[in-house]
Amino acid sequence: MGTHRRLGGYRLLDEIGRGSTAVVYLAMDAGGREVAVKELVPELTGEPEAISRLAREMQAQARVRSAYVARLLDGAISARRPHVVMQYVPGCPLNDLVSAYGPMRGDRLVRFARRLALALGDVHDAGVLHRDVAPGNVIVLGDRPTLIDFGIAHESGAEQITRRGMVVGTPAYLAPELIEGERATTASDVFSWASTVAYAATGRPPFGRGSLHGVCFRILRGQADIDGAPEPLAGLLRAAFRRDPADRPSARWFAGALAAAAEGDGVVAA
Template sequence: MAGQEADPGAPAQGSVFQPLEAGDPVQLGDYVLAARLGAGGMGTVYLSHTLAGRPVAIKAIRPELAGDPDFRRRFRQEVAAARRVHGLYTAPVIDSEIDTAPLWLATAFVQGPTLAAAVTRHGTLPVASVLLLAAGVAEALQAVHGEGIVHRDLKASNVLLATDGPRVIDFGIARAVDATALTKTGVAVGTPPFMAPEQALNKEIGPATDIFSLGQLVTYAAKGTPAFGEGQSHGVLYRIVHEQPDLAGVPDALLPLLRRCLAKDPAERPSAAEVIGLCRAASEGGILRRTGDWLPGAVTADLTRHHDVPA
């Protein structure tokens, strides 16, 4: 699913809030739509507000998905599970329509760019920022896995950067596609450059799958590309299954973490709690402290583009 970023390649001075287009709904449930935030394989993301005025992100599910009974059944289950997740580094699901088309879900709006947009605009992150990013995402995964959910599509566009840390979005929802015939006709579950070997081989998925994707995420933040490169899907997936990660150019402080996260065998990967421990061990003084300037100055300045929310 798409994150809350409209265009990772947009100029820094441009607005992240795009006007509604012809054919867009005006209202979903109690939520009047104010702007577009982005679109992806499962639907379109809009900006709206609660009745009390707090901004929220509304994901409207594509009609062809919503029309599939298997998808609706799985979507209902996954949204119910996602609403139980309340981690500090997640964007919680606060409302949804899971029975009657159009299907949608509302999450807290995070006032910051995706990791993908930040790296595209401003380049790679310094080691201290990457360690705080990895630890925050790992803590989010603890909350997600604690509810029996596997994210399955952890990637740079599903991690948002805010002044007080990262936020993981869309956890578990990709699983709703698995049961549908649409999976075989172009709606892929997962994003190849961030997939784990067991996903590429259609084997059993578990929490360790997300840890591998976390390793890809950390490599991307530190190097600018995932550990097994980019390009055509079949080539990327072949390298993920059969080759070793390309960590050239990754700072040495991150290598112990990445070598464990990117192990081919899921049993050899660390837990989310162990990832946090590895991040602490690699940080200065063995502790992690997040401040308002945990990101590079250019990225922090870019956050302001997300603060001028249209009414």
């Protein structure tokens, strides 16, 4: 049963997501359009740091314009109940989709990978780092991905508080330099893109499951499991998994390589 509460000018219908800091609702605006409303949990509404994080999320997402990224529509950071309003994206999170139906195959997989690279290219072109590209943050409808959740996104030049042993993001999909406490860059987002696409292609997290220590060890050692990923996609994933961030091509480069692959040119990264 829906909640049928109101928040600002929005009628909250159903809870569709919950984390440690916020709850996401399917809601309806005054025009009858479905939207997603993210509200801070009550115990954090008076916490300046939580409000600042929500403001950073709103600022970062507002900069991005992409057919493959959920749009920011509205927000009220200083309200009694701080919240942001985003485009509601129908579909299924990639992790749920693969768990239920298995890996993506063939042309559908290539189109998915390319469109997710285009989404990331649009994010980077806007001067934003997503920092949490992972199967739980990609909504899929057919072969069309939409990147969501800018909860830890940053504008590219913003201060980042990182140190060794501090994991920010979805651990199994993080770039090695982030595990070592280095700054996030567009290259670290590209690594996470490749991890997410590898999961879509194989049905397995590319650095395994189990303890955080074990997963991070395999990431640092470059032990990516992409068995079952088809060529030329597998070659592109290997390029995105390069240990040195400077050696990884950009998201736009991968989108172009995948477009060529879809046309049958058989592009494989050098």
